[in-house]
Amino acid sequence: MFKFVSNRACGYLSPEIRNISTKSSLIDTNKYLGDLLKLGRIDEAREVFDEMPKRDKFTYNTMLTGYANSGKLVEARRLFDDTPTKSAITWSSLISGYCKMGWEIESFYLFYEMQYEGYKPSQFTLGSILRLCSIKGLFSRGEQMHCYSVKTSFDMDVFVITSLIDLYAKCLRLVEAEYLFRGMSKGKNHVTWTAMLNGYSLNGDAIGAIECFRGMRAEGIEANQYTFPGVLAACAADSDLGFGAQVHSCIVHGGFGANVFVQSALVDMYTKCGDLCSARKVVDSMEFNDAISWNAMTVGYVRQGFPEKALSLFTKMHEKNMELDEFTYPSVLNSIALMKDMKNGKCLHSLIIKSGFESYTLVSNALIDMYAKINNLDCAYKIFNFTAEKDVISWTSLITGYAHNGCHLEALKVFCKMRLDGTDPDRFVAASILSSCAELALLNIGQQVHANSLKTALDTSLSVNNSLVSLYANCGCLEHAKKVFNSMEIRNVISWTALIVGYAQNGKGIKSLQFYEKMVASGINPDYITFIGLLFACSHGGFIERGRYYFSSMVKDHGIKPGPDHYACMIDLLSRSGKMQEAEDLLNKMPVEPDATIWKALLAACRVHKNIDLAKKAAKALFELEPQDAAPYVLLSNIYSSIGKWDEAASVRRLMKSKGVGKEPGRSWIEMNGKVHAFMSEDRSHLNAEEIYLKVDEMIMKIKEVGYVPDMNFALHDINEENKERGLAYHGEKLAVAFGLLNVSIGAPIRIYKNIRVCGDCHNAMKFISRVYDRYIILRDSNCFHHFKEGMCSCGDYW
């Protein structure tokens, strides 16, 4: 499809040079010497130089430049010292050699020594020094050189200005670069244009770079192999496939299609614009198997969701005996992580060890990530420990690895270690750890991370802010969540979904739906998870018609196929509002097999509506789907006991015991001054247990006076009434609220967290407590939030 014209340099020898060996003048020999050096035949040049009977200053300068350009600086220095009559050019040649090798101290020393000795640096010397500053990021040094060039009137020289433009652009001071560029009325050459173009590209100004390319062509300046990679990178950043393809055609016309830099930039542009086919055509057309292009292609396959193709490309690279580098492995490891291919993962790991790339932080980071993603945290941790030079990404990979496997506490511990280790969080790890804090509902710690990210300017990051919204929403602080959301300059579907889910969980279903409408109005499309939030809002608010509407709109208007989560919400919505038959019908006509979440929703509704037949069916399905989960046993047993069938309840409990299923014990906790105070039912392990129990007794007495009646349905042991009532009084959430009344200052909300659903009697008691003690109580259980205020709950008793 594409035609490439080779533009690679080919050797030449002019006729005058070929017959030089016999007899020649000094001028001819000097020229011959120069040509040999230009072709990189430095050893032959040295022989010629050594055998020359007579040498002049051109001979010395030519040889010195040759040494300097090929990086032979020791030889260059020796020759410099041996040069009988030095000129400014002698100095300049050596300095340019040092600059090219990045030897800062030597370069600057020579630059000053030269002036001390009375030689005036030329614009070329200045250019070399400026180039050094730009490579090394020595911005203030570069600025000094800028001043020097003004003083010496070299600031009108194209070479110097071009170097300055490059310097300012590399130091991310695009304004200065632009100023200099605009100030050049004429005389801009292709290097100047290219420097400016690459400056835009580097500074993330894709439009600027593309405009620059257009301007350059408008002035009739030809682009070259240095220009194309920059403009292609801009097309990639802007996802401008159309313009990228036009540039490709310019490249072919200009005869630059066989340059590896240009080719790899083309591959990169096509993959980033999503045109994998064209990218692959470029790769396949290449004469030279360039690892960089193949690497870019591999990344493209992984990013667009074709991990198998990435892996097969890697196999091909391996078969071709291509020289792999540390950039090759991460994307391959990534594709293995996507496929959860443990076997190939192990193979690749041993290959990495064999080829010695394990010591590259880049590679070991990708290994940590891969093992974490295929749920092998032990291996991930081992590699992390063996990583000699850990960077913030090593820590992030491990931390998110723990988080994604549900080990949020472990993630938090590693995060603390990271801080002690002296590594500063970046936006990635901040977003990740904030979401772990949200998951654990650790408001205090989350706020510390928030404060820290304000200090380090991470609060401009979209993902950090998204995490903050869900942190505050997950801790019941909707005002804070809203505040963060309002402060955001850019919002995406994740930001809106976090808010929608947050408001829904906190019992503000109507607001939640309003946010959805606002989101759609602002032109952002909902996705799979947005609809889970919406349907959750409907089921918790009891908005049956709304729920039905969104469920059908999801498919009709947005082309999203409902998944198990959506069906679970719908079945929850129908069954909770008592439409058990309709729920069962939906269950039967679902295109996918119902999963555990769906059965659990149904079972929970059976608990409320005391539908024993359906409950038995749901529980049976759950026993098979998740044999180790205690929840269905407990729910079924609770349903039996709530209708007084104690024998059946007990037999379910026995069944559970015989299968060796352990119930997750109910736990309620309050976080205070960075410490967590946890309470189980009838728990006396707290240091101030006595005081807390006294407070509970007082609490129960006071609320009974205003109408609280203990609901024995939630006392689930078949024991006598008086003991039942006492057991009920000392449920974990009641102990926690007593602790809160004693320790949380007046006016501040009492925040209680519970790992399982709140008990119905406790829910009722909380309403009375909030009124009698005039306190704001926020209780988050495993299902949603309950904001108790003045005797009412935000869930409207519908949960």
Next chain:
DNA sequence: CTAGGGTTAG
């Protein structure tokens, strides 16, 4: 005057 990579959020 020029290229490729790994980590994030609901």
